[in-house]
Amino acid sequence: MGEPRLVLYNTLTRRKEEFRPIDPDNLRVYACGPTVYDFAHIGNARPLIVFDVLFRLLRHLYGADHVTYVRNITDVDDKINARAARDYPGMELNEAIALVTGKTTDQYHADAKALGCLEPTIEPRATDNIAQMQNMISTLIARGHAYEAAGEVLFDVTSMPDYGALSNRKLEDQQAGARVAVDEHKKNPGDFVLWKQSNDQEPGWPSPWGVGRPGWHLECSAMSERFLGETFDIHGGGLDLIFPHHENEIAQSRCAHGSQRMANVWMHNGFLQVEGQKMSKSVGNFITIHELLATDKFGGRSWPGEVLRLAMLMTHYRDPIDFSRRKLEEAERLLAKFARKVGEAPVTDNVDAESVAFLSDDLNFSGALARISALEGEVLASTLSMLGFSQYRIRDAAGMDEAIIAERIAERLALIARKDWTQADAIRDELAEMGVQLKDGKDPETGERVTDWEMR
Numbered sequence: 001m002g003e004p005r006l007v008l009y010n011t012l013t014r015r016k017e018e019f020r021p022i023d024p025d026n027l028r029v030y031a032c033g034p035t036v037y038d039f040a041h042i043g044n045a046r047p048l049i050v051f052d053v054l055f056r057l058l059r060h061l062y063g064a065d066h067v068t069y070v071r072n073i074t075d076v077d078d079k080i081n082a083r084a085a086r087d088y089p090g091m092e093l094n095e096a097i098a099l100v101t102g103k104t105t106d107q108y109h110a111d112a113k114a115l116g117c118l119e120p121t122i123e124p125r126a127t128d129n130i131a132q133m134q135n136m137i138s139t140l141i142a143r144g145h146a147y148e149a150a151g152e153v154l155f156d157v158t159s160m161p162d163y164g165a166l167s168n169r170k171l172e173d174q175q176a177g178a179r180v181a182v183d184e185h186k187k188n189p190g191d192f193v194l195w196k197q198s199n200d201q202e203p204g205w206p207s208p209w210g211v212g213r214p215g216w217h218l219e220c221s222a223m224s225e226r227f228l229g230e231t232f233d234i235h236g237g238g239l240d241l242i243f244p245h246h247e248n249e250i251a252q253s254r255c256a257h258g259s260q261r262m263a264n265v266w267m268h269n270g271f272l273q274v275e276g277q278k279m280s281k282s283v284g285n286f287i288t289i290h291e292l293l294a295t296d297k298f299g300g301r302s303w304p305g306e307v308l309r310l311a312m313l314m315t316h317y318r319d320p321i322d323f324s325r326r327k328l329e330e331a332e333r334l335l336a337k338f339a340r341k342v343g344e345a346p347v348t349d350n351v352d353a354e355s356v357a358f359l360s361d362d363l364n365f366s367g368a369l370a371r372i373s374a375l376e377g378e379v380l381a382s383t384l385s386m387l388g389f390s391q392y393r394i395r396d397a398a399g400m401d402e403a404i405i406a407e408r409i410a411e412r413l414a415l416i417a418r419k420d421w422t423q424a425d426a427i428r429d430e431l432a433e434m435g436v437q438l439k440d441g442k443d444p445e446t447g448e449r450v451t452d453w454e455m456r
């Protein structure tokens with residue numbers, strides 16, 4: 001067998017590239033995980049799912065034992081401190097923080113599982129890696145890339161000639177365009193915090209620069225170095241992390257290691273908005289993964305995790321998603337159709353090669369899905385399982401969808417009343433594909449048109 005062919009879009013070079021692992025026996029991937037101060041929202045589900053598909057594809061192509069996937073937990077951050085103080089007033093802050101991060105991490109794990117995501121190979125917590133972070137700071141200071149000022153250690157962005165390469169920002173433009181007033185103690189407005197001192201309430205660790213805590217960017221540089229080495233294969237996250245988070249990770253890691261690359265390929269998922277609007281608490285369209293799966297807050301009903309997973313993947317990972325009830329319904333119908341076609345077929349290694357070829361072209365999931373829709377039985381079951389879909393089978397296709405079927409029938413009757421035959425027929429055909437046969441008739445008493453159904 002030759003090397004698998006895999007093409008990925010690289011934010012660093014702004015083009016699709018043939019992927020070449022540093023070590024085909026140990027592919028090394030890092031994705032930035034959550035800051036555990038609040039339950040993950042459905043936008044956060046996107047990188048979770050996208051990089052899980054990447055992890056699964058790499059395991060399929062290179063062998064399950066040959067991929068190391070690190071996804072961290074950021075459990076020290078000022079947003080966590082603020083949330084702990086708000087939710088547990090009067091409690092000792094560090095105790096309150098433990099409650100917030102513990103509860104949020106548990107929910108995050110439950111969400112990831114419900115969405116069909118594998119556990120990452122390693123899930124480091126920032127607070128378990130403070131010594132590594134402090135070592136990196138010492139190295140950066142020794143190499144002239146960082147300095148102490150006003151109780152902080154800061155990274156000097158002018159010490160790195162190609163700072164800004166990932167986000168394609170030139171330092172001069174950043175400086176000239178900076179509207180924020182320069183903090184007095186910073187040498188340059190773009191300098192960012194590696195370490196800051198804590199008061200005796202805040203979480204803090206002893207260090208040569210006083211009792212303090214790390215900056216967010218530093219956490220990922222230290223954890224990726226520890227578990228994946230100085231240069232690794234792929235680094236992922238959402239689009240909003242390109243600047244400043246990933247730019248600053250690159251600056252820290254490359255300057256500490258004296259290396260040309262932190263990761264060879266940088267992948268970023270596009271953003272998700274809801275029914276045409278940015279998701280935000282003030283707009284009132286903010287929804288957590290947990291709420292979508294376990295309450296009727298979105299579209300008046302709850303949704304299975306795999307329905308959310310499929311709905312998310314139907315849009316290419318780099319494109320924006322406009323999330324809607326319609327998308328979920330479409331995904332649910334598709335899963336019901338798959339459930340019917342899979343029947344009792346077993347999951348084996350018999351994964352469809354053409355579907356894999358589509359995915360190997362920068363995760364072209366839509367292409368794969370069109371192909372998957374034509375599969376049957378064992379190959380269909382195995383290909384879906386490789387992609388993280390297996391729970392759909394537990395639910396019997398007919399039982400699962402009674403409510404949906406009733407709703408689609410009502411929609412069709414309304415279309416018929418409007419003489420929109422094309423749309424009405426489309427619904428009939430779509431239900432037929434799910435194995436639902438419609439039987440039109442008249443109500444004997446009222447003479448109204450009614451539709452009954454049965455499973456074929």
Ligand code: AMP
Nearest residue numbers: 034035043044046047237238270271272
């Ligand atoms: P955060 O906890 O805000 O650092 O976000 C965790 C991950 O979710 C990061 O990779 C973000 O880029 C990503 N993310 C946050 N909001 C969205 C969104 N609306 N759509 C897609 N990805 C998002």
Ligand code: ZN
Nearest residue numbers: 032220245249
């Ligand atoms: Zn990160």
